[in-house]
Amino acid sequence: MSDWTRDELMSINAARALAGARTCFVGIGLPSTAANLARRTVRPDLVLIYESGALGAKPTRLPLSIGDSELADTADAVVSVPEMFNYWLQAGRIDVGFLGAAQIDRFGNINTTLIDRGPGRPPIRLPGAGGAPEIAANCREVLIVLRHSPRGFVERLDFITSVGHGTGRGDRERLGLRGKGPVAVITDLGILRPDPDTAELVLTDVHPGVDIEQVRAATGWPLKIADQVRTTEPPTAEELAALRALTAASA
Amino acid sequence: MAVIRTLSEAVAELIHDGDSVAMEGFTHLIPFAAAHEVIRQGITDLTLIRMTPDLIYDQLIGAGLVRKLVFSWGGNPGVGSLHRFRDAVENGWPRPLELDEHSHAGMANRYVAGASGLPFAVLRGYRGSDLATRTDTVATITCPFTGEELAAVAAINPDVTVIHAQQADREGNVQFWGLTGVQKEAALAARRVLVTVEEIVDELEPRPGGVILPSWVVTAVAEVPGGAHPSYAAGYSVRDNAFYRAWDEISRDRERFQTWLRENVLQAVAR
Numbered sequence: 001m002s003d004w005t006r007d008e009l010m011s012i013n014a015a016r017a018l019a020g021a022r023t024c025f026v027g028i029g030l031p032s033t034a035a036n037l038a039r040r041t042v043r044p045d046l047v048l049i050y051e052s053g054a055l056g057a058k059p060t061r062l063p064l065s066i067g068d069s070e071l072a073d074t075a076d077a078v079v080s081v082p083e084m085f086n087y088w089l090q091a092g093r094i095d096v097g098f099l100g101a102a103q104i105d106r107f108g109n110i111n112t113t114l115i116d117r118g119p120g121r122p123p124i125r126l127p128g129a130g131g132a133p134e135i136a137a138n139c140r141e142v143l144i145v146l147r148h149s150p151r152g153f154v155e156r157l158d159f160i161t162s163v164g165h166g167t168g169r170g171d172r173e174r175l176g177l178r179g180k181g182p183v184a185v186i187t188d189l190g191i192l193r194p195d196p197d198t199a200e201l202v203l204t205d206v207h208p209g210v211d212i213e214q215v216r217a218a219t220g221w222p223l224k225i226a227d228q229v230r231t232t233e234p235p236t237a238e239e240l241a242a243l244r245a246l247t248a249a250s251a
Numbered sequence: 252m253a254v255i256r257t258l259s260e261a262v263a264e265l266i267h268d269g270d271s272v273a274m275e276g277f278t279h280l281i282p283f284a285a286a287h288e289v290i291r292q293g294i295t296d297l298t299l300i301r302m303t304p305d306l307i308y309d310q311l312i313g314a315g316l317v318r319k320l321v322f323s324w325g326g327n328p329g330v331g332s333l334h335r336f337r338d339a340v341e342n343g344w345p346r347p348l349e350l351d352e353h354s355h356a357g358m359a360n361r362y363v364a365g366a367s368g369l370p371f372a373v374l375r376g377y378r379g380s381d382l383a384t385r386t387d388t389v390a391t392i393t394c395p396f397t398g399e400e401l402a403a404v405a406a407i408n409p410d411v412t413v414i415h416a417q418q419a420d421r422e423g424n425v426q427f428w429g430l431t432g433v434q435k436e437a438a439l440a441a442r443r444v445l446v447t448v449e450e451i452v453d454e455l456e457p458r459p460g461g462v463i464l465p466s467w468v469v470t471a472v473a474e475v476p477g478g479a480h481p482s483y484a485a486g487y488s489v490r491d492n493a494f495y496r497a498w499d500e501i502s503r504d505r506e507r508f509q510t511w512l513r514e515n516v517l518q519a520v521a522r
């Protein structure tokens with residue numbers, strides 16, 4: 001039995017994915033946990049940007065909402081919501097957009113709007129788009145973090161809320177989406193990355209103790225596997241301590 | 252020039268059955284007390300506009316006063332679903348709810364267009380998203396200078412915008428600070444503007460990042476200390492995260508919600 005949970009593997013690897021980023025547009029939930037962990041481990045000077053208007057927030061604990069007062073109190077600058085979306089996000093100033101998802105497909109497209117329940121029953125209503133469509137369109141790169149399950153990793157989305165790689169390589173350019181789109185999907189089982197030629201997500205890494213068949217079984221489409229699947233580095237004691245301190249002190 | 256009124260007078264004078272109403276405040280400064288007064292007065296058939304419906308619209312929707320919702324993210328931040336919103340959308344309870352659904356960037360720009368006196372705004376957005384196929388307030392437009400295809404979103408001009416601010420002076424000039432959200436645009440886009448404030452002061456002292464709405468763009472001001480609870484007013488209160496969590500249980504069940512509404516809103520004393 002290992003000394004960490006699958007969720008901890010997910011958050012720690014998501015934080016590691018921010019090691020090269022300068023600025024990150026942060027969604028609430030798992031992305032916020034990962035981005036705040038990155039500031040405590042691999043990237044202490046990471047600039048956290050929350051859509052509520054906080055540029056360079058430095059919260060001492062995990063906020064419950066994107067508008068908790070600590071985000072504004074610790075920010076380098078506080079701007080209005082139209083300014084945030086137009087001048088900062090749309091203009092392409094932000095390195096990484098960090099998103100969660102209810103459903104994702106093999107091209108990294110995201111559904112956060114509704115889930116079909118079959119004929120005669122109304123779809124399950126989810127919160128909807130929020131900032132995600134334009135985060136996915138305009139950040140230089142997109143990271144996606146969600147737990148691996150056949151319900152989440154689906155053959156066909158019930159609704160395309162935010163575009164990843166559309167129907168394959170070249171679609172983003174056709175749609176005029178200027179950022180690179182999803183560069184990694186980090187789950188509690190491993191990491192998927194888009195194929196350089198087709199943009200279809202390929203399993204490139206598994207976490208320690210996870211085997212490839214487990215990931216296949218948790219994916220709702222026939223998952224492509226990289227020739228050489230790496231195993232992610234086990235969490236360090238420092239990473240685990242920082243993550244546990246962070247989640248223990250959430251708002 | 253703005254008039255100073257009690258909350259119940261201001262709501263009765265400014266908000267009417269069938270109005271389109273924007274109650275803005277992005278997590279911070281959400282005008283809950285004004286919404287509760289709308290519920291007490293039974294003002295109905297409303298089209299409600301708000302980026303994040305939050306608990307404030309969950310309560311108005313559950314109270315059966317809402318015909319249509321214009322929004323971009325309908326969850327309880329960090330907690331989960333808005334159950335009254337879901338019940339209305341999924342089951343039509345207590346009445347069917349028409350949706351006009353957008354992204355945050357789209358909603359923000361719709362307010363900007365409304366405040367600017369323009370029929371629409373332009374943005375890089377919606378391309379490839381199914382959102383654009385479900386609404387008649389998004390269209391594709393070609394840039395006349397570069398030929399690039401962009402999204403156009405229709406202006407929002409609410410009949411009434413309601414916001415909560417920290418302070419007003421006795422002339423009805425208003426100042427709010429902290430996370431200022433989209434309230435300036437929502438107010439300037441509206442035909443009538445109601446502002447509830449933590450306090451009315453003799454003189455407004457300029458604050459870093461503060462937004463001033465001069466008295467002549469505000470219709471009425473009502474002094475309502477704590478009027479943003481369970482949201483908050485920076486400098487006066489903190490967000491009641493415990494209530495946001497508790498709302499998940501309160502709102503999940505129709506009867507429990509109705510009991511809560513009766514005991515905490517309908518039977519509460521008007522301010």
